[in-house]
Amino acid sequence: MTSTLPSPAYPLEKAQLDNGLRVVLAPDTTAPVVAVAVHYDVGFRSEPEGRTGFAHLFEHMMFQGSEHVGKAEHPKYVQAAGGIFNGSTHPDHTDYYELLPAGALELALFLEADRMRAPKITRENLDNQIAVVQEEIRVNVMNRPYGGFPWITLPPVAFDTFPNAHNGYGDFSELEAASLDDAEDFFEKFYAPGNAVLTIAGDFTVDDATKLVERYFGDIAARAVPIRRSFAEPVRAQERRSELVDKLAPRPALAIGYRVPDPDTDLPAFLAHFLLTDVLTTGDASRLERRLVQDDRSVIGVSSYLGTFGDPFDQRDPLLLTIEARHAAESPADGIVAAIDEELERIATDGLADGELSRVRARVASGLLREADDALGRALALGAFELHRGRPQMLNELPAMLSEVTGDTVAAAAAALRAQGRSVLELKAGASS
Amino acid sequence: MTTTTQRASLIPAVRPTVPAQLPTVVERTLPNGLRVLVVARSSVPLVELRLRIPFTGLGADYAARTELLAETLFTGTAKRDRVQIATAVQALGGSLSTGVDADRLAVVGSALATNLDPLLGILAEVLTEASYPDDEFGGERDRVVEDATMALSQPGVIAREALLGRMFPGHPYGSVVAEPAVLAGVSVDAVRDLHAARISPRGAILTLVGDVEPAAALDAVEAALGGWSGGESEAMPPVPALTTGPILIVNRPGAVQTNIRLGGGALDRRDPGYPAQRLANTIFGGYFSSRLVDNIREDKGYTYSPRSSVDNYLAGSRFTVAADVATDVTGPALLEILYELGRMAVLAPSSEELEAARQYSVGTMALGSATAAGLASTLSGLAGAGIGVEYLRDHPAALTKVTAEEVLAVAARLLAPTRLIAVLVGDAEKITGAVAALGPVTAVVDGSAGS
Numbered sequence: 001m002t003s004t005l006p007s008p009a010y011p012l013e014k015a016q017l018d019n020g021l022r023v024v025l026a027p028d029t030t031a032p033v034v035a036v037a038v039h040y041d042v043g044f045r046s047e048p049e050g051r052t053g054f055a056h057l058f059e060h061m062m063f064q065g066s067e068h069v070g071k072a073e074h075p076k077y078v079q080a081a082g083g084i085f086n087g088s089t090h091p092d093h094t095d096y097y098e099l100l101p102a103g104a105l106e107l108a109l110f111l112e113a114d115r116m117r118a119p120k121i122t123r124e125n126l127d128n129q130i131a132v133v134q135e136e137i138r139v140n141v142m143n144r145p146y147g148g149f150p151w152i153t154l155p156p157v158a159f160d161t162f163p164n165a166h167n168g169y170g171d172f173s174e175l176e177a178a179s180l181d182d183a184e185d186f187f188e189k190f191y192a193p194g195n196a197v198l199t200i201a202g203d204f205t206v207d208d209a210t211k212l213v214e215r216y217f218g219d220i221a222a223r224a225v226p227i228r229r230s231f232a233e234p235v236r237a238q239e240r241r242s243e244l245v246d247k248l249a250p251r252p253a254l255a256i257g258y259r260v261p262d263p264d265t266d267l268p269a270f271l272a273h274f275l276l277t278d279v280l281t282t283g284d285a286s287r288l289e290r291r292l293v294q295d296d297r298s299v300i301g302v303s304s305y306l307g308t309f310g311d312p313f314d315q316r317d318p319l320l321l322t323i324e325a326r327h328a329a330e331s332p333a334d335g336i337v338a339a340i341d342e343e344l345e346r347i348a349t350d351g352l353a354d355g356e357l358s359r360v361r362a363r364v365a366s367g368l369l370r371e372a373d374d375a376l377g378r379a380l381a382l383g384a385f386e387l388h389r390g391r392p393q394m395l396n397e398l399p400a401m402l403s404e405v406t407g408d409t410v411a412a413a414a415a416a417l418r419a420q421g422r423s424v425l426e427l428k429a430g431a432s433s
Numbered sequence: 434m435t436t437t438t439q440r441a442s443l444i445p446a447v448r449p450t451v452p453a454q455l456p457t458v459v460e461r462t463l464p465n466g467l468r469v470l471v472v473a474r475s476s477v478p479l480v481e482l483r484l485r486i487p488f489t490g491l492g493a494d495y496a497a498r499t500e501l502l503a504e505t506l507f508t509g510t511a512k513r514d515r516v517q518i519a520t521a522v523q524a525l526g527g528s529l530s531t532g533v534d535a536d537r538l539a540v541v542g543s544a545l546a547t548n549l550d551p552l553l554g555i556l557a558e559v560l561t562e563a564s565y566p567d568d569e570f571g572g573e574r575d576r577v578v579e580d581a582t583m584a585l586s587q588p589g590v591i592a593r594e595a596l597l598g599r600m601f602p603g604h605p606y607g608s609v610v611a612e613p614a615v616l617a618g619v620s621v622d623a624v625r626d627l628h629a630a631r632i633s634p635r636g637a638i639l640t641l642v643g644d645v646e647p648a649a650a651l652d653a654v655e656a657a658l659g660g661w662s663g664g665e666s667e668a669m670p671p672v673p674a675l676t677t678g679p680i681l682i683v684n685r686p687g688a689v690q691t692n693i694r695l696g697g698g699a700l701d702r703r704d705p706g707y708p709a710q711r712l713a714n715t716i717f718g719g720y721f722s723s724r725l726v727d728n729i730r731e732d733k734g735y736t737y738s739p740r741s742s743v744d745n746y747l748a749g750s751r752f753t754v755a756a757d758v759a760t761d762v763t764g765p766a767l768l769e770i771l772y773e774l775g776r777m778a779v780l781a782p783s784s785e786e787l788e789a790a791r792q793y794s795v796g797t798m799a800l801g802s803a804t805a806a807g808l809a810s811t812l813s814g815l816a817g818a819g820i821g822v823e824y825l826r827d828h829p830a831a832l833t834k835v836t837a838e839e840v841l842a843v844a845a846r847l848l849a850p851t852r853l854i855a856v857l858v859g860d861a862e863k864i865t866g867a868v869a870a871l872g873p874v875t876a877v878v879d880g881s882a883g884s
Contacts, residue, residue, distance in 0.1 A: 032451060032803075072727065080788070081447045081796065135759060
């Protein structure tokens, strides 16, 4: 059964500069704002052994100055133009972005080009940002309950190889060992224009933007583009379990990781897993909310998602579908896992209920429209689709693709989760209350 | 400064951006008192919904009842159970969720625009016929108690509770997270009574933004919600005068960071000094280019995201400063924060600082209303404070006129360290010595939630 879902229809233009930089333009005059995003094809899965956390540290260094821009001036130029900015490091890419009033497009392109050409990295700034990143890790991981659970702690249970298993935030001693040579090598290898995608979304004309892009990025010298490594690992047949004690947590928690199909080679099956996460845990009518929260009352909250940070489309294979729950000490993890198994079996065997798939799809489609209404959300999605799939138009096509997912393929996705050796991580509460 | 001049010539100038047209708000007040605002915006085929109901009340027990009401409002009506409600909303491509604070109960939602009528129908059913089934309520109450327990183990929450408790003793603004023990004692009948008394259209405001025709949307709201009725809301008591005093240290043994928080009063949005206050906050710590970030992050590396903000509540606005710093630099970090606050209070900002803060404030206001969801939230928040859409035009205009002397004057009144309350959550044994060198410290209290 297919149904017609409303889909966005943003006009798109793709181009490539002589130096290899891929460019995606998405003009839209709804509001006088413009978003600029640069995605580099390197994330923490690519950082060298002995330098955990380096991809993220390097992201910080990209704000520390470049050929014509002084330390910490990049944020000042953007903000003094009325804009906002940030960057973020993912498993397979690092993005940098600005959202500004439309008249500041040229400034943003200048700033991104200047640091793509040559960030200026000094020992003093590197030491400063190592300290800042350590505070970031303390605030997000070490000084709070459930810090890093499960995005840092589940991968070493689910994976065996360094790229997939290691902590992307990094080990303090390895961060402190970072050198200027490391930074130079990393930039030289991974920040070539041919390894990046520039996306502009919002209020501009294609002619103007094309000229500006050529003016600022055109003379950045082409460099060798690294051969993309495979991070493939076999899907295990045997379950693997692990546990940790969180000294600050007042209640236990549980994370289960399952491997999902490679979105590059089997997108329909991957999308079935995507919709399965909504069937399982989105809203009061979802399967696990009903079973675990409303009926068994065994968990305080449950969620499920694809990808390390919950964005199904910003990562390549291998990646996980994660089910996460926090629960009272009186309801042990084994019972919760068994109930999840039963619910997956039920979907695998009986399929979905009448209307279940269409309501889940309707909600997912309107969520995608909502994210795309924001020029920055649009630019980030387009850039990631171009970088990882070579198809920025997936932003417009996704609702139609989701319309083609059937109840049978969602049931098959549930069966595939049951058939494999999942990874179970239990967090034991180390704090009383 | 040749380098600066050369560099400046390379930096592309920012072209003035023509501001977006002020959204056209079509408004109707229904005979039952519900005020309805509609803006047509067709960028995406969705409609955004924001309902605010005045929800002021006194006491920890009242706050716990409001929290449980918000969490169980959608668990059943005379016609449908919890799963049937959720199923119906999802089928509209929709969502409806609730949130509550000391000022208001909010229902936030969206749906495919063609489904506005059924979305309003479900909303009306819940507002007028919510039944709070006994078993659903019991289960949710247990869950909310656990949720509150987990929230109170977060150092950021511990710090906020401690600061608000000192700023607003005995006032509804003095706490955000209800005590688990108080939550556990709330009965389902108390929540049903609260619903009957306070889920009322009088003083409530419904804001719709999206791909709708305003007159038809107003008629649809009147058809769905015209029969809703209820009593008067309570008035919020005035906030107590701020009593400054010694630095409070909340002990969290073994903490690897200290959560530093400072807070004080602030002017509200209708005060003629508000635009200057906004720029004073921005220059001090309201954005990445601020003095606070420059000093304790980019220069000294003490912290990841230091910040300050002005937050507006109905009975009074507030100014707060937050920085989570490594335990061993707690004293030095607090010293720099106090120094930067003092500098704001006794010296006028430079013209470059003022101009950057002004452009940032004007620009980001426009970014915030560039999406249907952002515009709906902005308009709903303004309307709740009795402020109209013209604020989106008048406030930027006022910002362009603020002088450095006005920023200094407002900072001297509101950002001076002597006007602020300070709370630190951290390892008292390790930090008290250095902190006491900077000012008197009160008796340390135990905040080691869970350990």
